[in-house]
Amino acid sequence: MEHVNTVISFVSNYRVAILSALTLVLATRALKRGKKQHTYEPGVVYLYDFPKGDFPLLHISPFVLKVSLFLRHANIPFKVINNLDMGPRNKKPWIRLDGEVVSDSDIIIHYLIKKFNIKGFEINDADLAADAHLLRRFIDDAAVWSLVYSRWVDPINCSTNIDAIFSSVPFPISVIVKRFASNGTSKQLYGVGISRYSRDEVYERAAKDLDALARRLGDKPYLLGKEMSLVDISLFSMLAQFTFEIVQSPAGAALKSHRNLVDYVKRIGEAHFKSDELDFSKSYPSSRQ
Incomplete structure (x- = not known):
């Protein structure tokens, strides 16, 4: 009887957590049952993206957009698969090509450069190559956090953004996914230090980052000069x-x-995307918001 009372007490105290875990398990099983079986064509890159949200941008992750832009620029055939499958590193993007699976945007791009023997991204000047590396790391690993903050933590904007991100995920799966994604991202932002600042401080830092990038670009067509580089793919x-x-x-x-x-x-x-993928004729945010 004592054991029964202990179990009852445990369930009573942790019922929310237990129900959340049970719902997540059921949701995961439902997703696996509903997962489409794809026929993979040889020589075609399959780019795994998040479910399509209600955003005026075809890829809501800058890192998925980064790989998508590279594939277009390099004229590599590819198809996009939108789902919640996070791949081997538990992050997007990841790709599948001829049975091989590769994840992380930088690793993917360098893998594809070697695989398809892509030319034009070499930087022969050692000092310029060092600058390019530092700029790319700054964009991908530092400046990007203000974007993550604005999407997931900003107390004024985040609820609208999160609803839009998961607008295509069916209920009740969307409720659980939102909760786990929001909690996980919030912890990540606290871990890197961004969410320890006030909202004004976060955006003040972001504005200074953009000021520096604008000055670095100047009147050049691209960051390093006349030709588009991997740094531009990250920055765009x-x-x-x-x-x-x-x-x-x-x-x-x-x-x-x-x-x-x-x-x-x-x-x-405009050089790489169709008008229905990136519509520059409209003003964003749109007047309906």
Whole structure:
């Protein structure tokens, strides 16, 4: 009887956690049962993205957009698969090509350069190559956190953004996915230190990052000069996220105060994406928001 009372007490105290875990298990099984079986064509890259959300941007992750832009620029045939499968590193993007699975945007791009013998991204000058490496690391590993904050933690904008991100995920799976994704991202942002700052401090840092990038770009067509490099693929993919916002963040407003950054995003976007993928004819955020 004592054991029964202990179990009853445990269930009573942790019923919310137990119900959440049970719902997650059932949701995961439902997703696996409903997962489409794809026929993979040889020589075609299959890019795994998040479910399509209600965003005016075809990829809501800058890192998925980064791989998508590279594939287009390099004229590599590819198809996008939108689902919640996070791949071997438990992160997006990841790709499948001829039975091989590769994840992490940088690793994917360098894998594809070698696999398809892509030319044009070499930097022969050692000092310029070092600058490119540092810029790419700054964009991908530092500046990007203000974007993550604006999507997931910003107390004014995050609820609208999160609802839009998971708009295509069916209920009740969406409820659980939102909760786990939000909690996980919040912990991650606290871990890297960003969410320990006030909202104004976060966006002040973001504005300074954008000021520096605008100055580094200057009047050049691309960051390193006349030709598009891997640094530009990273930079465009982050800036595009602030260009196409549902609710304008202070970082998005700061970006749009730099004419050269606005023109830069539009120039690369129009050269690589169709109008129904990136529609620069509309104003974002749209007036309906």
